[in-house]
Amino acid sequence: MSGYDDNPFADSSNVNPFQDPSVTQVTNSGLDHIGQFNPFPENQSGSISGQTIPASTVPSQPAVLQPSTDPSPKATVAAAQASLQKQQEELEKKAADLERREQQLQSRGESTGKENNWPPLPKFFPINPCFYQDFSEEIPREYQRICKNIYYLWMFHCVTLFLNLLACLAYFTLAADYGVDFGLSILWLILFAPCSFMCWYRPIYKAFKSDSSFNFFFFFFVFFCQVVVFIIQSVGIPKWGNSGWIVSLSIIGSNPAVGAVMMVVACFFTACAVLSVILLKMVHSHYRRTGASFQKAQQEFSQGVITNRTFQTAATSAATSAAAGTFQTTN
Known part of the structure; x- marks a missing residue:
């Protein structure tokens, strides 16, 4: 019954708060708790992480708008x-290339014997051959016969x-x-023999050789004119230099030998x-049957003109002269 003897309503003025066991335990331990207190613990340095951005040392300049001038x-x-x-x-570099x-191709041709x-x-003979011609090598087999016939026609002409x-x-x-x-x-004889070779025989040879639309069209145009010339020569208009039918029939009565010779020539024409x-x-x-067309002929002609060195030189010189003239007029 001794635990119930204390009066809870007794006066507490004689109670000393520093006599509390929890307080006395701390004060009597002999440790300096204030000296051990560190407001900057070591593990706190890791919490402040991140890359710092230094301030720019270059002084900033105000933006200045430049006036636009034509x-x-x-x-x-x-x-x-x-x-x-x-x-x-x-263009000069391309021409040199x-x-x-071309020189390499020529050297290859000489090395393979294609002279x-x-x-x-x-x-x-002081004059060397000017062209290379081989029907069996350069012309496809299905076109060799007609190409040879055109060649024989030129020789007959x-x-x-x-x-x-x-x-x-x-x-x-006679007179x-x-x-x-x-x-x-x-x-x-001097005009038509070489011109016919260059203007209609060589184009058709190149056309069959490389299936060139441009050479086909060139041959058709020139050879049609050649047909007209053949007809005029066979007619034999006087004073035109042709031994045709009119001249041969007019002379055969007075001189049968000359008339006969001229009639043979008229038959040949x-x-x-x-x-x-x-x-x-x-x-x-x-x-x-070759698939050639006028559009292909135009493309071949334009490509041939553009890659022609003479045309390139003329075009560049004309453009340079025009630019120089414009520059002088502006001055």
Whole structure:
């Protein structure tokens, strides 16, 4: 009953708060708790992490708006001239590259033995062959026959022109007034023999060789004109230098020998005209099966003109002259 003897309502003025056991335990331990207190613990340094950004040491400058100015005409012309000069240098580089490739191709051709073999001239002759021609190697088999026939037509045409010269010479021996025909016959032989080879035989050879639409169209245009010339020569208009039917029939009564020679030449001209019409139709039928077209011919022509070195030089010089003239007028 002793636990109930204390009066809870007794006066507490004599109670000492420092006599509390919890307080006395701390004060009597002898440790300096204030000295051990560290407001900056070591583990707190890890909580402050992150990259610090230093302040810029370069002083900032205020933005200044530059006034916009249009380029002057002189600057425009100078820029255009510089662009043309750059294009000219590029064209010259391409031309040099093309020339180098052409030389390489020529050297390859010489190394493989593909030397020019036409016309077949002897080695002691001062003029060398100008073209390489081989039907079995360069022309496809299905086109070799017609290409050879056109070549034989050209040879027959040259023989006819030579016989025409002899007939006109015989005609000139009868009377001095017929010297015009003899002079024109010499001109036709000198003019038509090489021109026909270059203008319609070589184009058709290249057309069959490389399936070139441009060469096909060029052949059709020139060879049609050649057919018209064959017809005129076979007719034999007087004073035109042709031993055709009109002239041969007019002279055969007075001089049968000369008239007969001229009539043979008229037959040759007629045969040339007939054969040319037949071959023209045959070439046209082959052309329709090759897939050539006018658009391809235009593309081949434009590419050939652009890659031509002479055209490139002329175009660049004209553009440079025009730019220089514009620059002088602006000054």
